[in-house]
Amino acid sequence: MPNERSHSSINPLLALEWMGRRSLVYIEETGQGVILLSKVLRGILKRPFPIRLTMQQMEEIGFRSLPVVLITAVFTGAVLALQTYSGFKRFGAEGLVGTVVALSMTRELGPVLASIMVAGRVGSAMAAELGTMRVTEQIDALITLATDPVHYLVVPRFVASFIMLPFLVIFADLIGIIGGYVVAVSILGTSSTTYVNRTLQYLEFNDITVGLIKAAVFGMIIALVGCHMGFYTSGGAEGVGRATTRAVVGASILILISNYFLTALMF
């Protein structure tokens, strides 16, 4: 404690300067991100649309992320059932375990956890691939071949991510609920009909669609942050490493923050 005080009394200005500089970096990056987003949105309208590249990305982002997302979902549903059961038993509401699992999965945990897993898997890959292309001048080569790198590289990833995240979340919701069911019915001894009835009774269609809208937004965030970090990479292999880390951290944080506001807005 005394150490800390002496440290801060020596350098209050330095600390302030550091904070100021960091803030400038964030503001600059936000600006760049918004510019990239506007280029991407314009790029989507530009013909011909890069269909083949988008399909490739859809396979990569959607199909190949499925195992990771499903494992995450099944254990999340399962642990939710365990926790809810032990809590709800205290006031005799064990019957509602199914409801809690279903609502939590569809409204929050399905979209958020699936997206964070995809950010780790796909956002990092986007940053690494585009970052490597940047530092080895492949992005410059695209420009000299009269090809807009945003249209060729970012648009397919953005569109694929936007489309595939909701699909992944549908599976995550379903598998999460099944995970909860298995735990509740086979381990905790809830009756199968109670679980299913209580799930269907309280789950509204709206819970699912709002979760899917969130997923689409998170999909855009993952692709935009991943591509942005890759696109503006500098400093060789080290720079690529840094871009990859920042893509995952940045996307995850933005997902969590925007999740709050989306929830506040839509429910």
Place this chain on the structure above:
Amino acid sequence: MDRVPKIRVRDLKKAFGDKVVLDGVNLDVWPEESVVVIGGSGVGKSVLIKCIIGILSPDEGTIEIDGRPITGLDAREMDNVRKRFGMLFQYAALFDSLKVWENVGFAHIQHSKMKEEQIRDISEEKLRMVGLPGIQDLMPSELSGGMRKRVGLARAIAIEPEIIFYDEPTTGLDPIRADTINDLIIELREELGVASITITHDMVSAYKIADRIAMLYRGKIISEGTPDEIRGSDNPYVQQFIHGKSQGPITDELGE
């Protein structure tokens, strides 16, 4: 001369933050002429090429192609200008995820409605020109450094450019492979009649492929002339550079 130069660069300036890289560059390249820009590492040779090709936008100055200014063109117009350019990058910058023929035929795949067969034929023809027939279906990662450069060259000439930019074409190659590249550059100029700008610090290569050599130093062209004129230049900066001496005005100024 009242001919119109292929490329005319006037008072080109470019700075990154406080660091002035180009400080008023003037350069003309005439049709079918091979101009070599020499200069030490980090004097802005690459920046010069990237400004002309529109990867970077200059802060001040003008660039004309065939007498038509290209600074300030919008993206689509600039892309049309770029279709008349070819560029060989220092490390070839082949697209890792595409096969050799897709790399060479990239511009055709993107900008024409040709069938795959046709594009493969064009790509094979260009690969034959650089002495690499029959490697269409390899991936770039399967090629050696020298082969990558030649594939990069095939890609640069695939859409029959009027101007080719070579960024350090011989760097990183052994002297024999480097000379093969020099021969190719000369051959291509004779066969295709293209104008070119080459940036290099390899003087052997510069003497061999240049019609004219220009030395870039501290953001300006400080001397230019035929290879013989450069060889006999009495400019102490040029003398230090072309003879690769560690003592002289360039290193003296660096030390201050």
